[in-house]
Amino acid sequence: MNEVLKAIKSRRSIRSYKPEQISQEALDLIIEAAVYAPTAHNDQPWHFTVIQNQEMLQYINKKVREAMAKSDIQWVQKTGANPGFQVTYDAPTLIVVSGRTDAMAWTADCAAAIQNMLVAAESLGIGSVWLGLLRFFFQDEEMGKLQIPEGYQPYYGVALGYKAREYAAPKRNLDVVNYIR
Template sequence: MTTNTVLEVIKSRRSIRKYLPEQVKDAELKAILEAGAYAPSAHNDQSWHFTVVRNKDLLDQISARAKEIMAGQGTDWVRAMGTNKLFHVFYHAPAVIVVSMRSDALSPLVDCCAAIENMLLAAESMDIGTCWIGLARYYFALKDELAPLEIPPGYEPCYAVALGYKGQRPSRALPRKKGAVNYID
């Protein structure tokens, strides 16, 4: 098989947890968001909404509130991250995309996850770092505090994606688990 850029991008993407402070260029951000919007979706609902947050104070505030909730959780590793002064839920990324799902769509969470993966791969294709952030849900659960995100009515946030130029170069992904495929011919 000849070299295939898409496959190479898929295999080279890693979660980035250290970012340079420089903001991602608008044209690159736009291309990443467009890649998200080109994801497949059940019933072609396109049930996602993307909120780009570049306000550092707000990102710090969201991280702090999420950590307060995490600090009171029963799971040891979640509590440990919540109480770690150095931990930032978004790793100080200069931009974060909050992904919200339209609650009355057919498969909103799956649609949003497909969009997220498209965005991670599009970013990697431009050598821009990303990290899928599930821990943001500790803030998203605080329904009364979400107003600063200006999420449209009928949508609820599910995940976030931290985004920025890479401040680290992780090794290539570890070998994949064996036995995840079987063939019926």
């Protein structure tokens, strides 16, 4: 099978990581894959903040739990109240993807960059998960600690690390296409 298709088909959201840090070489390749994502008008409106400092990762996890615990949505509140919940799933690397808000399609461009990161990580034997709940940290007044450049807005995060165990390829419903020929 084609190696790209193999990586796409075997990639899944990993929520259990080994404590060892990913290699700088792998990190560089994952970020390079992100910057080769398609982008409207070649704006390339992304910025990547790589966090590997464990104290900062724990701080983010704590702030996310605190914000989630105050939510009006029951499952979000319950998850935030769980002291064991880690939005980063104890991954040793977190990449915050931000977009330049004056770009034509920065959210779509950043989403494409994230997808490239996820597939590249899988191809390198590195687990990943797209972190939507990280948005609770983006609302915090301490978010400035991420040093995101002026004019950029944080969008999502990607947790990266070596998988604690292997996972079966996800099942997919392939009956989702109609053809007009």
